[in-house]
Each structure stands twice: as structure tokens, then as C-alpha cells.
Amino acid sequence: MEPTKLTRRTLLASAALPAALNADTARPAVLGGEPVRKQPWASWPVWDESDKAGIVEVLDSGHWGRTTGKRVGQWEEKYAALTGAKHCLATANGTSALICAMNALDIGPGDEVILPPYTFVATLNVILLQHALPVFVDSDIETFQIDARKIEARITPNTRAIVPVHLGGAAADLDTILDIGKRRKLPIVEDACQAHLGEWRGRKVGSLGDCGTFSFQASKNLNSGEGGALITSNETLFDRAYAFHGNGRARRGGTMTLAGYALNGANLRLTEFQGSLLTTQMRRLESQSKRRDDNAAYLASLLEKIPGIRPQKLYPGCTRNAWHLFMMRYDPQGFGRLSRAAFLKAMSAEGIPASSGYSPLNKESFLDKVLSSRHYKRVFGEAALKRWREQNLCPQNDKLCSEAVWFTQNMLIGPRSDMDQIVSAIQKIRASAADISKTA
Numbered sequence: 001m002e003p004t005k006l007t008r009r010t011l012l013a014s015a016a017l018p019a020a021l022n023a024d025t026a027r028p029a030v031l032g033g034e035p036v037r038k039q040p041w042a043s044w045p046v047w048d049e050s051d052k053a054g055i056v057e058v059l060d061s062g063h064w065g066r067t068t069g070k071r072v073g074q075w076e077e078k079y080a081a082l083t084g085a086k087h088c089l090a091t092a093n094g095t096s097a098l099i100c101a102m103n104a105l106d107i108g109p110g111d112e113v114i115l116p117p118y119t120f121v122a123t124l125n126v127i128l129l130q131h132a133l134p135v136f137v138d139s140d141i142e143t144f145q146i147d148a149r150k151i152e153a154r155i156t157p158n159t160r161a162i163v164p165v166h167l168g169g170a171a172a173d174l175d176t177i178l179d180i181g182k183r184r185k186l187p188i189v190e191d192a193c194q195a196h197l198g199e200w201r202g203r204k205v206g207s208l209g210d211c212g213t214f215s216f217q218a219s220k221n222l223n224s225g226e227g228g229a230l231i232t233s234n235e236t237l238f239d240r241a242y243a244f245h246g247n248g249r250a251r252r253g254g255t256m257t258l259a260g261y262a263l264n265g266a267n268l269r270l271t272e273f274q275g276s277l278l279t280t281q282m283r284r285l286e287s288q289s290k291r292r293d294d295n296a297a298y299l300a301s302l303l304e305k306i307p308g309i310r311p312q313k314l315y316p317g318c319t320r321n322a323w324h325l326f327m328m329r330y331d332p333q334g335f336g337r338l339s340r341a342a343f344l345k346a347m348s349a350e351g352i353p354a355s356s357g358y359s360p361l362n363k364e365s366f367l368d369k370v371l372s373s374r375h376y377k378r379v380f381g382e383a384a385l386k387r388w389r390e391q392n393l394c395p396q397n398d399k400l401c402s403e404a405v406w407f408t409q410n411m412l413i414g415p416r417s418d419m420d421q422i423v424s425a426i427q428k429i430r431a432s433a434a435d436i437s438k439t440a
């Protein structure tokens with residue numbers, strides 16, 4: 001396809017934007033012009049005296065861990081109620097919540113687990129920690145999520161679980177995935193680590209599968225520095241996850257019994273300080289999420305008019321996007337062949353930080369090393385691992401990784417004029433794409 005010739009007229013016609021935003025004559029900052037934005041973005045995290053008071057109260061109480069304190073347990077009840085799940089287990093981080101899920105489901109050597117290639121590395125690592133085989137299903141390039149239509153073809157007699165990720169805060173296609181899980185009798189572990197308050201058909205994500213996991217790491221929309229949670233309405237799964245997170249000790253009446261062990265385990269407990277912080281931080285979650293939703297909808301409505309920019313699409317069942325990330329695809333053809341790297345550099349010069357997102361997880365060299373280890377060879381055998389390599393193809397995801405551009409959630413909690421600045425910067429860069437290309 002020939003690149004679009006960019007003139008003032010085509011630019012105005014293609015993106016019917018407010019006149020003030022059509023700053024196409026202004027020189028891009030990367031070429032020495034004035035940046036669109038000079039002030040910092042909304043800072044993250046957000047806290048006030050109530051967060052401080054809660055932490056000091058924990059300090060003064062002397063009950064700093066959940067074995068004697070009550071904060072973590074009380075927060076678990078609140079988060080279960082918020083998500084609509086029967087149970088919530090607080091964990092040290094989102095990775096620990098996924099580890100609890102893997103162990104509660106008895107995933108182990110010789111098993112296969114299905115996951116998307118477009119996700120944070122932890123989704124993969126927890127499968128490898130069990131010495132199970134990760135089976136990648138290609139991405140749906142329009143939505144950035146696992147392509148649910150391609151899952152069944154990758155199921156084998158060794159498949160033990162499916163781990164869809166609600167990437168960026170938008171839901172994966174849960175209608176299709178839950179149906180596959182039901183028909184094929186495979187548990188669904190929703191990795192909702194980026195999707196606090198996200199919804200599928202009006203129900204909170206994480207509560208629809210057999211269990212769901214969340215992260216409260218510092219960048220997340222709900223943040224306690226580090227932290228995580230597993231939610232489930234399955235009593236047996238909850239008991240096993242609970243025991244696993246507390247060195248194998250069983251749950252009795254809301255806390256752990258010190259009499260004997262239900263199974264093997266680790267210490268993946270959350271501290272009372274974090275329990276307190278999550279309680280106070282959660283009071284802001286709804287209003288912050290609403291602000292992100294309003295800003296993101298406005299931003300997407302402007303960006304979709306710009307040739308070469310394709311905001312992430314949502315499945316119709318995704319009734320609420322948590323907007324941990326605002327994701328879009330960048331096509332150099334719409335920008336006079338300006339490369340994505342040069343576009344990102346020009347955005348940064350305008351004071352608009354944007355990232356290129358994930359690289360293909362299924363092609364990571366560390367993964368190849370793990371699968372070549374003596375452990376994997378002994379468990380799966382050379383022939384099965386060769387077959388895995390032959391089938392480990394995710395061409396749509398490769399393309400997605402080469403086109404993605406992300407903005408982070410804190411950029412969505414400021415005033416609406418912040419969104420206008422993002423659009424102005426993109427328009428400005430687009431209008432001078434040919435000049436920028438020459439210097440890139």
C-alpha cells in the first residue's frame with residue numbers, strides 16, 4: 001500500500017478534530033519546536049492522611065503479619081464482596097497468586113497449560129515453575145487478547161488448564177473461553193492482574209473462571225507497593241490455595257491452623273501494612289476507574305479518526321475496561337513511513353511518554369533454555385519438545401508486537417485536556433512525518 005500523502009487538507013479531513021488541535025503547522029519538538037506538553041503527568045500513586053493513619057495504626061498495634069493481625073482478613077472480605085467471588089486470598093504479589101492457582105489445581109511436570117503470548121512474563125514463569133509445558137495460542141490482533149477461536153486446536157490429552165489474560169484491563173473473550181472450559185472439562189484461571197474492576201457482561205473479571213488473580217504491584221490501578229490476590233467461588237480450590245500460601249497449613253475459621261499440614265506450600269502471605277494500604281487505596285478505585293474510562297473513551301474517539309492509528313478494540317461482552325493500559329497499533333503507512341521507533345522518540349520529545357509494549361514471549365531465549373534443560377528433556381522427551389518448537393508459531397502476535405503503542409494508566413487520571421495534548425502531539429508528528437523521517 002502506498003503511504004498516504006499528507007497535506008493540511010487530508011489531515012483535517014481525515015481527523016475531524018477541534019480546530020485548536022490541528023497544530024499541524026507547528027514544528028515537532030524532535031525537530032527543535034516547542035513540546036506540546038511541558039508539565040509532568042498525573043503522579044502515581046495517590047495517597048493522603050487516611051493511608052498514613054492506617055499504616056501507623058498497624059505499626060502501633062505490633063501486629064504486622066496476618067498470623068496475629070486482622071487487616072488482611074478484613075480486606076479479603078471486602079475484595080471478595082467487590083468482585084462478587086465467595087472467597088479472596090491475599091498474597092505477596094500477583095505472581096504468588098498465580099503460583100497458588102497452579103498448585104491448587106495440581107499443575108505439575110508433564111502437564112500442558114494454555115496461555116497467550118501477549119502478556120507479562122509472570123504468566124509464563126508460573127507454568128515453568130511447575131515444570132509444565134506452556135502452550136501459546138496466537139493473539140487476536142484487533143483486541144490484543146488471546147484469540148479464543150484458536151484455543152481448541154491446541155488442546156491435547158495433557159492440557160490441564162487455560163490461562164486467559166485480561167490484558168491492559170480489557171476482558172479476553174470469556175464467552176468462548178468459558179464454554180471451552182466447560183465442554184473440555186478444563187479449569188480457567190483468569191489472569192486479571194491488570195484488570196481491577198474490569199467486567200464481562202456486567203460481572204467482575206476474575207470471578208467468572210474457576211479462579212482469578214490480581215496484582216497490586218506499584219504500577220497497578222490498585223497498589224500496595226507489592227501485593228496480589230486470588231479470588232474464587234470454589235471451596236476446594238480456595239482451601240488448597242490458602243494452605244499453599246501459608247506453608248501448607250489448612251484454613252480453619254478464617255485463619256490458619258497450626259496443627260499439621262494439609263499439603264506442601266510456601267510462605268506467600270501479604271503483610272498487615274499492605275492490607276491496610278489496600279483498604280484505604282480501594283476507596284479511590286471506583287472514582288479513579290471512572291475517570292480513566294471517561295478519558296480513554298474520549299481519547300479513542302479522537303484517535304480512531306487518525307489514519308495509521310488503530311485503538312485496541314473491545315469484545316462486545318467487555319462491559320467495563322479497567323484501562324491499566326491504553327493500547328493502540330501504529331501503522332507507519334499512515335505516517336509517511338515514519339518508523340514506530342522514530343514516532344515514539346518524537347512523542348517523547350513532545351512530552352508524551354509512550355512505549356512499544358511487549359516483545360513476543362513465545363520467542364524469548366530464556367524459554368528456549370528452560371525447555372532445553374535436563375528437567376524438561378526428562379519429563380517431556382526430545383520428540384515432544386521438537387514438536388512444541390515446530391508448533392510454537394504466533395504470527396499475529398509477532399505483527400502485534402511490531403505495531404503496538406501503549407500509554408500508562410496514570411496518563412488517564414488527569415483532566416480531559418491531557419487527552420487533547422496526546423492527540424495534538426500525534427497530529428503534529430503526522431503532519432511533519434516526512435521531515436522527521438529524514439532525520440531519524
Ligand SMILES: Cc1ncc(COP(=O)(O)O)c(C=O)c1O
Pocket residue numbers: 093094095096119120122123165191193194214215216217226227228
Ligand atoms: C498480566 C500479569 N500477570 C501477572 C503479573 C504479576 O504480578 P506481580 O508483579 O504482582 O507479581 C503481572 C504484573 O505486572 C501482570 O501484568
